Amino acid sequence: METPILEMKSITKEFPGVKALDNVTFSVRKGEVHCLVGENGAGKSTLMKVLSGVHAFGTYTGDIFVEGELQKFNGIRDSERAGIAIIYQELALIPELSVYENIFLGNEVSNGIVIDSNESISQAIDILKKVGLDVNPLTKIKNLGVGKQQLVEIAKALKKEVRILILDEPTAALNETDSDNLLQLIRGLKEQGVTCILISHKLREVMEIADTITVLRDGKTVTTLDVEADKVNEPVLIKHMVGRSIDNIFPKRENVNIGEEVLRLEDWSAFSYALGRDILKNVNISVHAGEIVGIAGLMGSGRTELAKSIFGNPDHYRLSGKVFIHGKEQKFRSPHDAIKSSMAYVTEDRKGNGLILIDDVKHNISLANLKEITTGGVINENEEILIANKYRSELNIKTPTIQQKVRNLSGGNQQKVSLGKWLFVKPGIMILDEPTRGIDVGAKYEIYTIMNSLVEQGMSIIMISSELPEVLGMSDRIYVMSAGKINGEMPVEDASQEGIMALAVDY
Amino acid sequence: MEDLKVKSNQAHLSKSLLDIMKTNISEYFMFIALIVIMIFFTITTDGVFISSRNISNLINQMGYIAVLAVGMTLIIVIRHIELSVGYLAGFLGAFSAIALTFWGWPIYAVIPAVMILGILAGLLTATPVAKLGVPAFVSTMAAGLIFRGALLLVTMGTGTIVIRDPVFNAIGNGYIPDIPLGGFLPGKHKLTLIIGLIGIILSILSAIKSRRTKLSYNFQVPSFGLFIAQLVLISGLIGYISWILSGYNGISWSLVILLLVVAVFQFITTKTPLGRHIYAVGGNPEAAELSGISVSKITYIVFAAMGLLSSLSGIMYASRLRSATTTAGLGFETDAIAAAFVGGVSAAGGVGTITGSIIGALVMMSLTSGMNLMNIDISIQYIVRGAVLVLAVVFDRITRRNQ
Incomplete structure (x- = not known):
């Protein structure tokens, strides 16, 4: 040879x-x-x-x-x-x-x-x-x-x-x-x-x-x-x-209690001026209370764009189609509107657009809901410390103090700060974009456990993930995206890594 | 939970004064540098520098730059720059002069009108920046050219406009009245001392209140000894400054305006959601937007505040000169930007305090005043101020990297 x-x-x-x-x-x-x-x-x-x-x-x-x-x-x-x-x-x-x-x-x-x-x-x-x-x-x-x-x-x-x-x-x-x-x-x-x-x-x-x-x-x-x-x-x-084994690194949920529909997209399409092409094409999805909906797909399939387009469209795509929250049509003009309608979006890129790295843990946690701790126009900094410490212990954020700059924390702990920030908004619908990317196995397990307890309390979670075992291990229902389209929808019982991958690579 | 609290308290306990100083080293450093500079000039001028008369003058000269520096701090915090403020101040000063002198407007109408004009000018300058993402460098430079033209235009027929309104002229030259207390403390401005005393009492009361509230939340507070030491230091500082000022004409109206501006902006930036939002936009605009903060709204607000402060600066300067000149405002923006950077503002955004920039302004003004007293040529003065600016920024950069 x-x-x-x-x-x-x-x-x-x-x-x-x-x-x-x-x-x-x-x-x-x-x-x-x-x-x-x-x-x-x-x-x-x-x-x-x-x-x-x-x-x-x-x-x-x-x-x-x-x-x-x-x-x-x-x-x-x-x-x-x-x-x-x-x-x-x-x-x-x-x-x-x-x-x-x-x-x-x-x-x-x-x-x-x-x-x-x-x-x-x-x-x-x-x-x-x-x-x-x-x-x-x-x-x-x-x-x-x-x-x-x-x-x-x-x-x-x-x-x-x-x-x-x-x-x-x-x-x-x-x-x-x-x-x-x-x-x-x-x-x-x-x-x-x-x-x-x-x-x-x-x-x-x-x-x-x-x-x-x-x-x-x-x-x-x-x-x-x-x-x-x-x-x-x-x-x-x-x-x-695919062929990766799904070990039991996914905590079991005690009560699966799926309620009424909280979010529905109808013929949702988006055009990006920056890219000069359609990035979402006629997406139809629905999400229910107490449900974790997994969105699988490869990078570039439009998953993050979907999340941002729903969450007040900060990138100013040209949108068409309808969003219904609790059965009522909503037209969010900014993330501010989406937050007011009890949505939260934990971004994929923690460092890029999730956290203020040069600021400390407590300021990051309170940022999206300052009005809750403001009386007479003044922020109650003592309340803020209490809140930050509450999420620090509930989410087990490992930091010497809540005065620590977020930039000095590990990826997993940064992700927990990000979660804490959005939990403080007390959302009904939470979009988690690659919630466990780049964090270690222990922290992953903790984040999965938190997700389970949130949906048990009636919250809805949309989880965008590239990791198929995670999608299969955590979701109740799965959508597979490819090239801006929903290529398939299935309950988790009918899903397999091969099946999802086949849909994700089908352009 | 209980266990956790105990642990975090212990962590706090081990935090010594040195640790606290380390974390804020750049801010403390400029304060220390300021004191060193003041001592240096006091020695080289045989005490003239620290004399009541000189300090009083220094503060009055600094006023119209310091108010600009306050606004410039916020502009730089949100990652922008504002190059039009000098000419805007000059133009608005001329506008005041014309309204007072030629149109015969009463001063109580002129000042609010000029302030509103300032806000509008700020909003106008901000529009291309906030709406279309035009770099502030370009937008504000263009605005500066326009304001400069406007200043020349309104002063074209008359040249320098002399202002004769005594109330207006008092803003930049006058002092708060004294109260007659007979022969008690002759040669001293009694009201200034009383205000100083009130200031000391208020700061002690507020420190005690804040400590009590913290204790009621079961938070760790500095040890009692350290607390008393802090109070003594702050009281001493206020007392000493009041004492010096009372030795000349007392507190000037310029100082009153400056203190009000600093108080209001310090309050907004540290205590209110608006302040948080400003720093969040500076720290990470994308994250701020996704947290429900409108970046463009914050941009408008900060530029409007800058416009308002430019109007105050213009009024203070015109009043100080008792006239509006064709070159008023020339280079103010450079001085304000320098003060902000010396005071620890970061061009990368999200970092910088109002008090820091005031210290920066004091450092720069002390250099000018001290070198003037030493009869150092203006050429050398520029070189020294430039060197100090570079040193301050380099030091800031190094300490930040080490953190």
């Missing part, structure tokens, strides 16, 4: 508290299209960052060989020199510069002082031909659609001598035609001898294009399959991707 073009052996990469990659082995044959699949957080992107030198040599253990040669990459420049190019999901183009300027960014064609525009443009035209993109190289990037931008990004990579091209979810933001074009291009590149590594959630396109598929799960290589020889099909892949 010939030497693989790329071999990653026993790669282990740890972040504080998490083993992102655990003894991963990954081998790519020359000239093939090799797909890398796995759930969110399985370690795909981390593995590619190790390969491209973003995580420099020495921060991981294990060896990387390119055509049999041991490599020690200390940065992207090193990996580029070895002929590896990576194209990320978020495009790294400068919108205000032209196509050709972007292609040569950082490697300008010049006589040493002045850029040779004519030479650059003529080279750019050749490269653009290679990727089948027919645009004027003087066009500004911002005037191109996402599909064409993606091709420019690939053209930029091809300008250098590329042996291995890595594409991280290149079709995630593309429509069908653009996706097909891109897959066609990848086939063309393969014929020209470029090896491609493709990360994708869209299993149908993976099946269509891959020669070989490697499945990662929880930072480990599960298997590497030859599509033809092993007769791979989608169900087989899904089985490999």
Whole structure:
């Protein structure tokens, strides 16, 4: 057997508290299209960052060989020199510069002082031909659609001598035609001898294009399959991707007492001006009192957008459809309105938009409901201390004092502060967006227990989660989202990891 | 629960004075720096610096910058900047002069009218910022140009407008009246001493009340000795300042206005939901919005407050000069921004106090006053003030990083 073009052996990469990659082995044959699949957080992107030198040599253990040669990459420049190019999901183009300027960014064609525009443009035209993109190289990037931008990004990579091209979810933001074009291009590149590594959630396109598929799960290589020889099909892949056992890390709820409907969405759609496309399409869901409704789906399927669009629409999407709270139609103009209608939203991104990190625990807890502790226009700071201490002990927030800055707490404790803040609002409907992301198992269990006791008291919880065991372990009913649509609804008894994943990857 | 409380109380007990100082080191540092600067100038000027007359002048000169610094603090806390306030103050000062002198408006109509104009100007400047997300740097710079033009326009025919209204001129130059107490304490301003005494009594009473309330909640309070030491320190400070001021003309109307402004804004920022919301918006606007706080509403309110304070600044300055000039307000915004940064405001947002900025203003004004007394050339004065500003900000940065 010939030497693989790329071999990653026993790669282990740890972040504080998490083993992102655990003894991963990954081998790519020359000239093939090799797909890398796995759930969110399985370690795909981390593995590619190790390969491209973003995580420099020495921060991981294990060896990387390119055509049999041991490599020690200390940065992207090193990996580029070895002929590896990576194209990320978020495009790294400068919108205000032209196509050709972007292609040569950082490697300008010049006589040493002045850029040779004519030479650059003529080279750019050749490269653009290679990727089948027919645009004027003087066009500004911002005037191109996402599909064409993606091709420019690939053209930029091809300008250098590329042996291995890595594409991280290149079709995630593309429509069908653009996706097909891109897959066609990848086939063309393969014929020209470029090896491609493709990360994708869209299993149908993976099946269509891959020669070989490697499945990662929880930072480990599960298997590497030859599509033809092993007769791979989608169900087989899904089985490999999920397959995690649901241990009894989920506390049992004592009384399941599901009451009347408290929230209903009818034909709920949203258009994002920022992205220039529909992000929610005709969503119909309902939530009842005392119920935990799980919303599963992959990242980018519109789950967080759904939560924000209901919760007063702070990102100013263009909305259509109706929201009913307790049977009454509501038109929230801001999160303030939603809170007044007894809703709460514990955000996915605690640090980004959940907490005031530079402020202390007590101020964070009281922030969304200051009026409760204000008399005659003055905040009663002593009451505030009592309240903060109450949630600190009820939620078991581990902090030396409630005067501690939230930034100094661990992820799990930050999440509990976030929960405390929203519990203080005394909501009827609580949206929890990835409630246990990035926190340790012990804290997870505590948060699950809190969730159970809340719904037992009659609250309704909408839980958005990427972790299938969590969705299955906690929900009463599950919706699966994909590409802004609800792809399926099922009671938890009828749900399985495979079933959910099949719906989540069905675009 | 009971157990938990005991534990947290013990944690409090071990908190020494040193710990408290460490957590607020940047604020205390500027206070200490202020005292060091004052002592330094007192020595180099053979005591002239600390004389009643000089301190009284220093406060009057500082007044119109300090009120701007109060507003600027809030502007920077919510991650913006306001470059138009100098010219706005200049324009509103000229407006007051015209209304008083040419239109014959009574002063009791002029002052409210100017204050309302200030608020409107602030709201107008804020509109592109709050509504469309235009950077405040641009919006307020444009507003500054417009106000400057407006100032030149209204003073075009007349040049400097002399104000003859004695009540108006007293705002920047006058002092509160004294009460005749016969031969008791000759040469001292008795009412100032009495007000100082009342201030001491009130601060002691409020400290005792706050301590009692805390105890009624079963909260830990500083030890009795520390409590008494704090009271003695604060009483001593108020007493000493009153004593110095009483040695000249007593409390000036400028100081009265400044103290009122500081009291109101200190109250709003530390005790009310509005204050919390302002700091929340500065600390994390997205989180604030998702917590039900309207970021744009807060932006309007803060800019309106800045406009109001600009009008006060303009009135104080015009009154102090007893006239409106074509260059009034020039560079005020820079002084106010410097005072705020020296006082510990962070450009990253969410951090900074009213009292800190007042200390910052005092530091900058002490430098000017002290160096003037030492006959140091203006060129060197600029360099020194610039160096102090940089040092203060660098120090702030380092202490914050170490936390």
